[in-house]
């Protein structure tokens with residue numbers, strides 16, 4: 346019996362639904378009931394442990410679990426030995442300073458002030474590296490309320506749309522502290538290398554496949570043979586477009602992967618060039 350790969354998955358919060366959806370899309374079994382703590386997927390020789398997002402880096406850092414899905418901000422806050430293996434393309438946010446509208450314009454003004462955050466490890470390191478001597482007030486959440494409630498002068502928190510900040514009468518200031526998103530993290534060995542437990546490479550390849558299927562579409566079109574070079578520049582694909590002969594030897598058929606967000610612009614440009622029968626189909630799954 347080979348050892349099963351042990352994977353940490355967020356059990357609640359912003360990351361949990363998207364993480365489970367991505368694993369399902371990658372062909373792994375996921376729990377049906379949100380109270381389940383462990384799920385064994387024997388077909389894939391893999392075990393999923395549903396844990397608090399904040400704790401995931403701790404388990405992977407300690408080496409008791411092989412890999413985990415968490416946020417880059419949570420990984421850095423945990424100050425453990427774990428490495429980012431793959432960006433997962435969801436839960437994108439920035440980590441920023443914010444204060445009451447008009448109070449601050451740069452992080453240098455924070456010396457001597459009280460700063461509330463849920464990410465004290467991350468924040469202390471950032472302030473320390475810049476010689477900013479502020480008092481860090483560690484809170485569990487709803488950090489935006491801390492200034493109004495008198496325990497802090499400014500905050501450092503996760504910002505996505507900025508709606509929560511605005512609702513609390515605050516604005517961001519200073520440079521972004523960090524760009525975060527959901528990431529797959531793995532262990533770091535004694536010599537700084539990343540171990541390759543059985544199943545890890547397949548997991549990464551499958552997740553990369555999900556990312557590709559989400560980001561790309563397939564584009565097919567017909568074009569006169571003498572224009573295929575110019576058309577290929579518009580649709581270079583990942584390696585190189587597939588060019589197939591047509592019954593009418595003056596024309597060829599071209600197939601290529603195109604970023605979904607670019608499909609309409611590329612179709613317009615291909616049409617202008619002379620391409621016809623331009624079709625876009627979605628990719629269900631991929632290995633690249």
Ligand SMILES: Nc1ncnc2c1ncn2[C@@H]1O[C@H](COP(=O)(O)OP(=O)(O)OP(=O)(O)O)[C@@H](O)[C@H]1O
Pocket residue numbers: 357358359360398399415416417418419436437438486503504505506525526
């Ligand atoms: N509004 C948001 N947009 C994008 N990512 C977010 C948002 N809020 C939190 N995150 C990300 O989610 C992760 C935090 O997970 P956490 O479980 O704390 O989520 P949460 O929604 O804050 O749950 P909790 O109820 O425990 O506070 C971090 O990586 C953070 O960057």
Ligand SMILES: O=P(O)(O)OC[C@H]1O[C@H](OP(=O)(O)OP(=O)(O)O)[C@H](O)[C@@H]1O
Pocket residue numbers: 359485486487488489502503504505506507508509510
């Ligand atoms: O910029 P926005 O789109 O408004 O999103 C950012 C907010 O989302 C998260 O809050 P969450 O719901 O996790 O509550 P919490 O502060 O209690 O963790 C984060 O902590 C911010 O408060």
Ligand SMILES: [Mg+2]
Pocket residue numbers: 486
């Ligand atoms: Mg939160």
